[in-house]
Amino acid sequence: MLSEIPVEFLDRLTQALAKQFGTDCEVLIHDLTVKDKDHTVKCIENGHVTHRKVGDGPSEVVLNALHNPQVEDEAGYCTVTEDGRLLRSSTIYIRNKSGQIEGILSINYDLSKLQVAQNILEGWMGGTSHKPLVPQKITTRVEDLLEELIERSIQIVGKPITMMNKEDKMRAIQYLEESGAFLITKSGDKVAECFGISKYTLYHYMDKTKT
Structure with a gap:
C-alpha cells in the first residue's frame, strides 16, 4: 500500500500535520518496504525535534513492528530524546490489504515549553505531586x-x-x-x-x- 502512495502526497501529509500543531511537533513516515532497514525515514517535518532527517534509521518502535506484525496503533505515550527532552508520541501503522505493515506514521510533540509553564504554575500554586514517567528513548x-x-x-x-x-x-x-x-x-x-x-x-x- 505504501509503495502505491505518491511520495508527493506523503510529503504534503507530513507538512499539513506539522503545520497544524506547530514547530514543536515532528511528523515522519517510516517506509518498511525498503531493502535496507537501516534507512527507513521516508518523509519528515520538524526533524529538529529528534534531530532526524530523511534516510535515517529506525526507532525501537520500527524494530518492534518488523518483529511483531500484530502490534497495534498507540497514541499519546511518552518518549524521550537523546538530550533528555520529553515528548508525547503517537504511532499509526500503515498496512496493505493483507494486513502486513508497510509503513509507520509517527507524531512526536516536544513538551519542553509546556513543562516550563507547568513548573511555573505549580510554583505559584504551592506544587503538586506527579507519578514519574518512564518514557521510551528515541535514538537518531x-x-x-x-x-x-x-x-x-x-x-x-x-x-x-x-x-x-x-x-x-x-x-x-x-x-x-x-x-x-x-x-x-x-x-x-x-x-x-x-x-x-x-x-x-x-x-x-x-x-x-x-x-
Missing part, C-alpha cells in the same frame, strides 16, 4: 539503538557480562531477539563481540531460545 542512529538494547539486556539479567554464565547470556540474547535487535545490519557481529562469544555460538543461542 541505529548504532545507538543497538547499544541501548544491549545495555537493557544486561540490566535485565542483572549482572555484568564478565560474570554471566551461558544461561545468563542466552537470556540477554533472547531479549535482543524479541526486541528486534538482530534486524539491524551487522548487529550479530556487535552482540557477539560484546558478550565475548563467536557468531556460531550466538546463532546457536538464538536457535536454543526459539525452541
